Amino acid sequence: MLSQEARIKIAKRVAEELSDGDIVNLGVGIPTLIPDYLGDKKVHLQSENGLLGMGPTPDEKDINMDLISASKHPISMEPGASLFDSSDSFVMIRGGHIDVAVMGALQVDQYGEIANWAIPGKNILGVGGAMDLVAGAKKIIIASMHQAKDGTPKLVEKLTFPTSGNGRANILVTEHAVFKFSDQGTELVEQLSDLSLEQLKEITGAPFTYQGALV
Amino acid sequence: MLSQEARIKIAKRVAEELSDGDIVNLGVGIPTLIPDYLGDKKVHLQSENGLLGMGPTPDEKDINMDLISASKHPISMEPGASLFDSSDSFVMIRGGHIDVAVMGALQVDQYGEIANWAIPGKNILGVGGAMDLVAGAKKIIIASMHQAKDGTPKLVEKLTFPTSGNGRANILVTEHAVFKFSDQGTELVEQLSDLSLEQLKEITGAPFTYQGALV
Amino acid sequence: MTDKLINKNDLSKLINDGDTLLVGGFGLSGTPFTLIDVLATLGKKNLTVVSNNLGEKDKGLGILLHKGCLKKAIGSYFTSNRDAVYEWSKGNLEIELVPQGTLAERIRCGGAGIAGFYTKTAAGTKLAEGKEEREFDGETHVFERAIKGDVSLIKAWKADTLGNLIYDHTGRNFNPVMATASKIVIAEVDEIVEVGELSPYEITTPHVYVDYLVLSDYKKIGGKYVVPGS
């Protein structure tokens, strides 16, 4: 499957997890594709640089580079949008007022612990709002390709990359499957490709259960 | 001297201490009289319930009981006024952004330590913003009658009433005198009545210097 | 028009005995009078109320006190209500006195996911007794914990149908921080307007914080709130 096709598949499936009226923060990468697949569902997008009610990319003539997303792209405002400063934005995030944060990950462990900001041995120079979201969001969905570019699995038994904090992901959506996390570990809840369970197990780095039994 | 006359005298003298452009918080009692005696001087009054740029009492027809002072009286707004919530108001106060706080006191000690919220043996049930102002204002002026109603001096060697915090008053203005405080103690800088130095000493509860010498 | 709008009597289902309520207002400005009136009829017990003051005698929160609904009050200024002082002196009401700025900040922290903070305010005073003190930059600071509520009862001027709020002048006071710090937030408003009528620059409390809206029974006449039916 072509990468962009896989990314869209993931975005579509994550969109199904969102409900009308949800306050949602979308991270960079795959999550930014989600708004295109919400259909009639109306969610409120929060942008950590100070906006609730983010709308789509404006026409060229309506661009204002002081109205941008956290990814630094020009955006518009939905009716009912509100503006605030960075400290108030993180009151919203850290204080547990974001219903769903959708983010990418470098790794997720079998209990949902997330590594999404630093690779060992590489320069650690960017964290942005990732750790605040991990600590504060009510629900965390990881939207990620099943494997990293080098073929190593994203879902792992134990993180080898630096953790993003004590907050846990609730759901992982990849191009092959939807997993749910709990204190008991990982549960496969849905298959999204024609891989057999055996094949899926092959490319996944952590044990998981399916319909009550360990795969 | 009649009490109201004395109060006005104190208010007038405190007004002289204020400079054009000062950000000023006025406490209840005598301080509320000050705006009437500022002449051409333009200061910005901060009200801790959420306003910078407090104006005078409005005409009856313009009263809005959601535009009130910290003393809960109807007020107006000066041009350039701004509104904010209680937490932002105390960012301003606690953070050291108020140039001058003028407040009453039950006692002030010889180094300027203030007691202005509680009397021993009486119910301690109100503090309001007093301690925040004592902790945060750049300059504190105490505007007070020289003696309490029972004749005991307000300026004392050591507080017998509960302290309002580690912040210190810079100046005390009474109907008889202006005192300045420093780590060296109290200095009489100006006499405001025809009491002799001896008479003033008589009704004052702390030692003070005058023109370099202990009185 | 908006699924956040409820009947004031639905309050009975949202508040339980023993709850901690954060109640907006400074003096009688920005006070949710209608919500307090309804609450006073519900016979709830052992409530803890966090509010700058307890209203005045038989006004605002004074009514709840009068009805014996309160176990404890946390605020900065109770002297304006003699009943509060009296009930406290009789042992019928616990009072936790907090400097006004510390109160606002503790509530803000409750809503902001911050567990506590160090402030110079009240260091060395009776109000710091029993609290952790610590030196920073040569000055003593007091450690203060966040305050969270079960239900916030706040008062705004206008809401839009999404639940975005704006406040009337100094009626703002404690309401915006209280809107962030409870599990359930109920806003009494004078008016509900369509989405888009409030400017993104004016909106003080974004709708994410507001669970329910109740229309106020009180109308302002000559700038003063008038008791309904009077």
Next chain:
Amino acid sequence: MTDKLINKNDLSKLINDGDTLLVGGFGLSGTPFTLIDVLATLGKKNLTVVSNNLGEKDKGLGILLHKGCLKKAIGSYFTSNRDAVYEWSKGNLEIELVPQGTLAERIRCGGAGIAGFYTKTAAGTKLAEGKEEREFDGETHVFERAIKGDVSLIKAWKADTLGNLIYDHTGRNFNPVMATASKIVIAEVDEIVEVGELSPYEITTPHVYVDYLVLSDYKKIGGKYVVPGS
């Protein structure tokens, strides 16, 4: 028209070698380009810059880095400027990486007279190493200290002659908290209007926080800031 308005070149008298500067902006929005341009000509050394990111290569704060003015940068995201990464790897630039929300809150505390606070953010991570950790309500929190600056360089949309500020949409970002947290606050603005033209409800930074105003050299054309003279 206002005694807060200064010439941009007066900046040389207000900033000293070794100063800590709080600089507004998120990406290139709400960034005081003019002030940074002037600063880059002054040859100041050993500056510490607190800003969400260090601009981009040769844009915004990237210029100061290029000129070798910086000793240290405190922020949440430096990866957008390759030069920052390079200078750090060569040992020419100290970097303190802080989660974005923690950064905003530390600066707010600096302006609010709060010495420090406990947050869940970053607990258990590399960014909490060497910091005090403490349990509250069964969860680990990290202690974070306030950040204060010598000079804040911020960017607003409009000022009135008193120095009240409003910001353009998400150009607000870190600017309002930075306006509270330095000894000297200099605001670059697109426009200065008469007192009374900004509504009391719109004013985001009250004039008390603003010491000096500088008119921006940059004009927005087609929604994008255009370098002066280009």
